[in-house]
Amino acid sequence: HKENQSPWQIIERIAPRSPLELCLLPPVFLEYYLNDAGGYDVPRHPYNHARSLTTTRRFARLLHMNAARSIRSSSPGSSGSRRPRSPEELSSRDNRWLKRFRAALAGAESPDGSIAVEGPHLVEAALAAQLRVEAILTSSSGERRLEALRLFLPEGARLLRTRDHLFASVAATETPQGIAALVYPRAWVFEDLASGTPLIVVLAGLQDPGNVGAILRAAEGLGASGVATCAADGIGTANPLAPKALRASAGSALRLPLLRGVQSAALLLQFRMATIRIFAACPAESNPRTKPLGLTPKDALPPLRRPWEIDWRGPSALWIGNEGAGLPQDIVRSADMRVTIPQAAARPGALESLNAAAATSILLYEAARQRSNLA
Secondary structure, eight states: OOTTOOHHHHHHHHTTSOHHHHHHSOGGGGOEEOSOSSOOOSOOEEOOGGGHHHHHHHHHHHHHHHHHHHHHHHSTTSTTOOOOOOOEEEOOTTOHHHHHHHHHHTTOOOTTOOEEEESHHHHHHHHHTTOEEEEEEEETTTHHHHHTTGGGOOTTOEEEEEOHHHHHHHOSSSSOOSEEEEEEOOOOOHHHHHSSSOEEEEEESOOOHHHHHHHHHHHHHTTOOEEEEEOBTTBOOOOTTSHHHHHHHTTHHHHSOEEEEEOHHHHHHHHHHTTOEEEEEOOOTTSGGGGGGGGSOGGGSOOEEOGGGSOOSSSEEEEEOBTTTBSOHHHHHHSSEEEOOOOSOOOTTOOSSOOHHHHHHHHHHHHHHHHTTOO
């Protein structure tokens, strides 16, 4: 850093770097960072060396939302230079924007397809995924969180601010962090999930949004190509874009290709046409929950295998059923194989089965382990 260099010159050198390179930079190269994109030509905040690792990673993640393009478009002397926008103040509990945020954060479906994300992590994830942002709401004490994101806000986003107690009346969390946004999730199609050598997770009748979100998080982390949700025996799957599921997914629901509310029969047909093998997650045959399947002759059921006995390297679809009832018989019979996770020897009071999210994570890990040897 030279004294006669502006922070913009420093950042424009850093921006084209990869996130990994940025994470490995010594703190001296990130001596200053800016608090907004309003055309300041002097550093506003000295870099905190005590938090170098956390801040460097956060800085890298934020820079790569739009990389150098966003920075240069807002830098001094550029054609896109402009002063920071001031948030619109909302003072009434009955304000239409507060009503919209309140309904969305309570899980209500919006007619226009928008959803609400709450907290700095999810707002940042939505910006990083380049979702269309309609409005960003901050509390008086939480407005500082907006400053770190100003550089990456789309021009059309409306900035709103309200008092802390009004924000608390809108928020879905017990301890609000003072920032939320209305965004439009990306519209995905079957081909987005099925391209290449897909590994698709299908959730059929999972009702716990925490489970749904945790599965999406595991799916993204373990290399699944996408997730589809459908009903099972009239039981719907929790909306993966609802606030609780979004929080449990840690933002994965905003990034991972996602098909919601599809018909199970149509999905099975699409898998067959795309030559995607179907694996149905089932409990072991000794488990009492398999009794309903006994209504079908045993030889009509697909073979039952343990996770490591299945070849996951080809196009695959893993079906996960309801937390209590499991998968419907018609889906199980349509599968190429059933897959079960063996448990420790039964003891008095032993659990019947694993949590749906835990079981899915184990199965996806085995798939990821096998697929890592494909190179």
